[in-house]
Amino acid sequence: KAGVTQTPRYLIKTRGQQVTLSCSPISGHRSVSWYQQTPGQGLQFLFEYFSETQRNKGNFPGRFSGRQFSNSRSEMNVSTLELGDSALYLCASRKPGRSTDTQYFGPGTRLTVL
Amino acid sequence: TQLLEQSPQFLSIQEGENLTVYCNSSSVFSSLQWYRQEPGEGPVLLVTVVTGGEVKKLKRLTFQFGDARKDSSLHITAAQPGDTGLYLCAGASDSSYKLIFGSGTRLLVRP
Numbered sequence: 001k002a003g004v005t006q007t008p009r010y011l012i013k014t015r016g017q018q019v020t021l022s023c024s025p026i027s028g029h030r031s032v033s034w035y036q037q038t039p040g041q042g043l044q045f046l047f048e049y050f051s052e053t054q055r056n057k058g059n060f061p062g063r064f065s066g067r068q069f070s071n072s073r074s075e076m077n078v079s080t081l082e083l084g085d086s087a088l089y090l091c092a093s094r095k096p097g098r099s100t101d102t103q104y105f106g107p108g109t110r111l112t113v114l
Numbered sequence: 115t116q117l118l119e120q121s122p123q124f125l126s127i128q129e130g131e132n133l134t135v136y137c138n139s140s141s142v143f144s145s146l147q148w149y150r151q152e153p154g155e156g157p158v159l160l161v162t163v164v165t166g167g168e169v170k171k172l173k174r175l176t177f178q179f180g181d182a183r184k185d186s187s188l189h190i191t192a193a194q195p196g197d198t199g200l201y202l203c204a205g206a207s208d209s210s211y212k213l214i215f216g217s218g219t220r221l222l223v224r225p
Contacts, residue, residue, distance in 0.1 A: 004156075033212065043157075043202065043215035056212050090156050092213075102147070103213060105156030 002027065004093050004106035012112045018079040021109045025072050025093030031055075032074040033103060034066060037088040046089075049074055078111075086113045116141040118205055120216030127193055128224050135188040135219045137203035143214075144207050146179055146186045151200040151218075160188075193223045 005024045013019050025032050034046040045058040049068035066076040072093075078085055088110050092103040118139045127133055137146065145164045149157035161170050163179035163186060170177045174197075176189040190197055200220050204213040 035213075035215075042217045043204075043213075045212040045214075048212060058212065092156075102159055102162055104159065105149075107154070107156050110154070 004091055004104055006089075006091050006106040006109050008109060009107065010110045010112075012114065013081050014114050015081055015083060017081050018077065019081060019111060020075055020077045021089055021091075021111075023074045023076075023091030023093075023106060025074070025091075026104055029093035029095050029104075030072050031094045032068055032072065033092045033094075034074070034076050035090040035092065036060070037090055037108070038086075043090070046076065081113045083113050085111065087111060116143075116205065116207070116214045118203055118214050118216040120203055120219055122219060123217065124220050124222075126222045126224065129194060130192050133190050133193060133221070135190075135201055135203075135221075136185070137187065137216050138185040139205060139214075140184065141205070142183050142207075143205035144183070145205070146183075147204045147206070147213070148177055148186070148188055149202040149204065151202060157202055190221075193221075195223045195225050197221060198223050 007022045031050045033048040035043050037043045047066050048056045052068045063079045068074045088108045090105050090108045092105045094101045094103045120137050147162045148160045151157040161177045166181045166183045168179045174191045178187045200218050202218045203216040206213055
């Protein structure tokens with residue numbers, strides 16, 4: 001069974017640009033969550049999508065947005081990039097069900113903002 | 115706001131030594147998960163503990179969930195260089211679909 005895939009793996013952007021990251025969940029998983037990982041703040045929850053609806057959102061500015069498609073694939077977008085947005089962005093998927101179900105993480109997209 | 119405090123932040127030990135990593139919170143979690151992360155990769159699930167007082171063993175790794183489901187520990191016996199990595203605890207609650215992560219413990223096992 002293929003795992004969670006994320007594209008691209010690496011990305012370099014400049015301040016003020018926008019970026020779109022993509023995540024394909026494990027087949028059969030309908031829930032996709034996004035996390036930001038930085039050395040200073042650790043892993044922080046961005047948002048979760050289930051059946052194309054945002055079900056939960058973390059404490060991030062409106063520049064961070066996402067969506068989910070009918071095939072469960074998800075994208076997240078960051079507009080007007082800032083230096084502090086440099087991070088590893090991780091996507092995780094799980095089956096629908098209890099909130100405590102296991103989340104499986106992808107390898108992440110390393111975003112560098114210059 | 116739910117927080118998970120993980121300690122220690124860094125640990126450098128010799129091969130063959132034992133170690134324990136702690137994860138503490140003032141909040142109750144429905145489950146607690148432990149992950150290991152290698153550089154440049156996403157976290158990989160090691161174990162999920164659900165019941166207060168639960169103990170799970172994975173080869174040389176022993177995981178325990180506190181009776182009150184507010185804390186957890188990871189004990190590694192006879193550590194090996196292959197155990198080197200970032201260990202993360204993460205709590206989940208029934209009222210939220212997000213995982214709350216601890217700050218992580220960076221473990222280095224020297225040959």
